[in-house]
Amino acid sequence: MNLKPDSKVLIQGITEPLASIHVARMKAYGTNVVAGVSPGQGGQTVHDIPVFDLVEQALPTTGSIDTTIIFKPPYLALDAALEAIAANIRQIIIVTSGIPPLDMVYLLRIADAHKTLIVGPNSMGIIIPGKLLLGTHPAEFYTPGPVGLISRCGNLISEVALELTQAGFGQSMGVSIGSDAIVGSSFRQWLQTLNKDDNTKAIVLLGKTEGGNEETVVEYITEEINKPVVVYIAGRYAPEVKRPRHASDLIISQPAIEEEVSTAETKIGAFEKAKIPVAQRPSQIPDLLKKALKK
Known part of the structure; x- marks a missing residue:
């Protein structure tokens, strides 16, 4: 890379x-x-x-x-x-x-x-504050520092970068992995990259309700990442979405078993169970970072 x-x-x-x-x-x-x-x-x-x-x-x-x-x-x-x-x-x-x-x-x-x-x-691309801008990140929201950002939520990464900057936390890198249904690089790949980066002291992971695989990185974070990680999942108050019934269920007139699509709450629950700090709103991220870095 x-x-x-x-x-x-x-x-x-x-x-x-x-x-x-x-x-x-x-x-x-x-x-x-x-x-x-x-x-x-x-x-x-x-x-x-x-x-x-x-x-x-x-x-x-x-x-x-x-x-x-x-x-x-x-x-x-x-x-x-x-x-x-x-x-x-x-x-x-x-x-x-x-x-x-x-x-x-x-x-x-x-x-x-x-x-x-x-x-x-x-994707909004990649930014290394003060050094390199690849994409559409609003560079004025970023400042050099020790916090790595990984996001699947489009412009949310810029909002969080601004929150961190105003709180005195600069950023080592901001990566927007993309918010379409099928994307290339993953949370796990960038977690690994930031974990090896000497300039990164803490990581903020930004997910969202729809689709994605945020829960699958919980075990990876607890077992492989030796830097503090703070999580925010957008869509906490979004209405739950259920899978449609299959045609075969309708044909035999049986009640469908409707499996709920992964929601913000299920994703948040997975991180909280692993004792990974989860912010309820973007403005809470700086405080969680302060606590995580003191440990």
């Missing part, structure tokens, strides 16, 4: 309106954006960044690329990611949301075969 300030960054879909806004912010933050790719727009520049039609056309000018950030529309994101993998780019951040599930299943199989990190889709 190469997340150094001087690592080379490519933007696929650089002429998309959202990309143009955030490329300017990344560049102003010091991120080394060396080129953009947008088929049919080659030869242009966006914020003084050269634009190419294809990734392979950019490489002779830029040399090897460490990370690409994809802003392409959902139906074009798979092709963009496969093009990046073919160009030996091993870190891919997908900002795009709503990519077809089968496209993601196929992409993750190819990425695994090529040992490529996929962050997203529907």
